[in-house]
Amino acid sequence: MLYFEDIEIGTKDSFGHYEVTREEVLEFARKYDPQPFHLSDEAAAQTHFGRISASGWHTCAMTMRMLVENMSVIQRAGLGSPGVDQLMWRKPVYPGDTLRCETEVLEKRRSRSRPEMGLFKTRSRTFNQNDELVLEMVSNGLMQVRDPEVPIED
Template sequence: MTMWFEDVQVGARASFGHYVVTRAEVIAFAEKYDPQPFHLSDEAAETHFGRLSASGWHSCAMTMAMLVEHLKGTDQASLGSPGIDELRWLKPVYPGDTLRCETEVLEKRRSASRPEMGITRNRMTVFNQDDVAVLSFVSNGLIRTRPV
């Protein structure tokens, strides 16, 4: 069953994901994309982080991996995203953490210029194993309207 714009309900919530953060992955991501010292070694991470921590961009990538896994096998009418708002890295993500996601549909509107699509705004919050929020953002999604 396809999920069209008309099927999206403001206020709808979902919880999903289980992502175990590994030391090797934190360092590999940092080496390639965010080679700041506190993402590369425990010694250099003796800053306000206290120890080796994942890049915020890595945290976003892990979130996307959980979202794609959650949507796997569903027939989505998604057309992608024009971007995100209010990105906040709330707490460090450390090797050994286990992440999970919660979403809420904040609003939706039909596109004024493209009647074949609508726009949704969803709050994504990522929590660690202690139910501490570590990341949040508002995603803007484009989704097909139901064919006439």
């Protein structure tokens, strides 16, 4: 089991393989982001995208899928996330793209109000098959502390 104490600042990881299909792009757009350039070849051709592209929110969901699959490799004492500090869609994602992720732990700290948990900040980057950055985010994760009785270091 991986606990808060086991997280090291600067740790990097590369993982994931997600093939983006037209059917999934259209299905996600119909349900959650029904803008014409996500649904219609004709409408998309009139935009800077040039063709149907995945919703940025769909790109986030595909990234999350890869993150969770990677987390399942080593069991973690994860406690969810209080949110994202930064989210940027750098390039469109298109049907036929294959995505992968890279992460880096930026910082971590124990919670003073909840000594049984710690917070860590990670930069996640998603790339397409051409190694072009399509998504970048800085997010926060909560993780259980192995021994809450150990004093918090300043």
